[in-house]
């Protein structure tokens with residue numbers, strides 16, 4: 382019991398330290414929810430490779446949280462904005478459609494075609510916020526709203 386406690390305490394300290402050095406490393410730029418914004422959101426070309434990659438992360442997030450039997454995939458990016466805030470934060474308006482790939486097959490989305498069967502076709506309009514911090518190798522998708 383005591384040993385367990387010491388172990389978890391040590392782990393906690395380690396995490397706190399890691400978090401601390403992690404943030405102090407990035408003191409030039411404020412945290413994402415800070416009111417100080419280093420850049421305003423700017424429109425960006427929807428064919429930009431970064432935008433397309435970000436849209437795909439939004440789709441992953443949608444698929445992870447949906448109850449659908451099938452995977453959805455982006456069909457069109459209607460509008461994209463980007464803001465420099467501890468990396469890049471993309472704000473995307475994306476249309477996504479149901480594919481023929483069932484979730485349980487764990488297929489790669491690139492090889493998934495949109496549904497051909499009329500009564501299974503579905504398109505959704507989504508708003509994604511995708512925040513990419515390249516130096517931490519992290520992607521957060523704080524918002525993935527589809528209807």
Ligand SMILES: *[C@@H]1O[C@H](CO)[C@@H](O)[C@H](O)[C@H]1NC(C)=O
Nearest residue numbers: 424425426427428429430432
């Ligand atoms: C976006 O990029 C594509 C391909 O690079 C280009 O053809 C298109 O004109 C650009 N659109 C705008 C609005 O700049």
Ligand SMILES: *[C@@H]1O[C@H](CO)[C@@H](O)[C@H](O)[C@H]1NC(C)=O
Nearest residue numbers: 438439440441442443445522
């Ligand atoms: C989706 O779920 C998988 C496995 O559950 C996980 O590895 C992945 O990070 C998740 N992706 C997102 C964007 O939530």
Ligand SMILES: CC(=O)N[C@H]1CO[C@H](CO)[C@@H](O)[C@@H]1O
Nearest residue numbers: 441444445446484488489490
């Ligand atoms: C829950 C679920 O099936 N999530 C999937 C969302 O899409 C990605 C990419 O195809 C899959 O890897 C996930 O398994």
